Amino acid sequence: MNWDLLATYVARAVALLTAIPVHESAHAWASDKLGDPTAKRYGRLSLNPLRHFDFLGALCMIFVGFGWAKPVPIAAATNFRHPRRDMALSAAAGPASNLLLAFLCMIFYKLVYYLAPGTQGWIFVSAVLFQMVWTNITLAVFNLMPVPPLDGSRIATVFLPRGAYFGLMRYERYIMVGLFAVLMLGWLDTPLRVATNFVWNLLVSATGFIEAILRAVL
Template sequence: MEQFLAFPLSTIPYVVVTLLIAFTVHEFAHAYVAYKFGDPTAKNQGRLTLSPLSHLDPFGTLLIIIAGFGWARPVPVNRFYFKNPRLAGILVSIAGPISNLILAFLGMVIWYLCIRFGVDTGTSEWLYEFFNLFIVINVVLFLFNLLPFPPLDGYRILEDLMPNDIRAKMTQYESWGILMFLIIAITPLSDYVIAPIYNIGVEFFIRIFDSLLHPIIQLTIGGLL
């Protein structure tokens, strides 16, 4: 069975907990920023909440465990309510990925604090494994959602940055963009297009987090990651 999963079987509970938190906070961030810019659509549909049941897509969550990529239920946004649709649209779109990057950083902070205050990392291997997955998955979700393919947040940001004539053309070919993304994501092409972004990106952000938290490391007897 393990050969059909994107993660080792022993880590599935950690992955599930991480996704519950990551997807929920991601979609809540979209809903919250949209509401702050005057759009009550998500709030009226019960999406301005930190309850996972309001945000998770069962199939999208299962697909991450099996295939390594998936999705939550998209938060509905009505741009009609925005006074400045382009600016508000960009901020609403980027709020989700940024929330995952913040979660990754907070995960690293908590892990450093665990070490600082005496958690025995040698006997708490499960704790290390959880925080390692929590940090990596959230950074990957940050990077994944910024890819410029529909229906990801990166595409919506790119769309709002484009002039109206180009934006109209992008809308016409959006279905082809979705198809192109799926082909790249589920074929060996992902090893050459998406995987390098993840590998470089995850290492880059962990290095940044590590440099920001370096003073804490100096007070511990060990390092992290």
């Protein structure tokens, strides 16, 4: 059996139950704190995966490596005091939650790597944690791309003239189809891998205290 491949699929499935619900509920939480309770009223301020489930997005997440959930409803123009700024903050909350999860998974990965016995079961757990870190980083990096309808586009629009912002949003659906095609063709594989590796190395450094503690204790 290919344990690494199985670990990849298990990690992606676990990501559906953890990373994506946390990502979407982070959007809902941030928008609620900024004055828009729309997502909360629709039940999206929840870690229940079924609240955010999109069947096709879930399948793509497991078998392709990228996917999506149901969009979080936000009434920015009606409820935000500063619509563009607050929309950007709400958008940034999603990738930030994935980076936090990646940080926590990296801690557990290092603890298992250094402390767990080298049995097949623990090796598999270590592989799943490794993939969980990678999956969460990938989700964060992917969503931070400044391309509609990704979160990065909501953040980038803060720096665009108002007319350019609404002009870009008018073509959001077509841009999304183009983005999906580019992903399927693999044209973004290299830049996404470079960015993901960069964030991975940052997290390795940020969790360096684990090795320091283990050296002092063991």
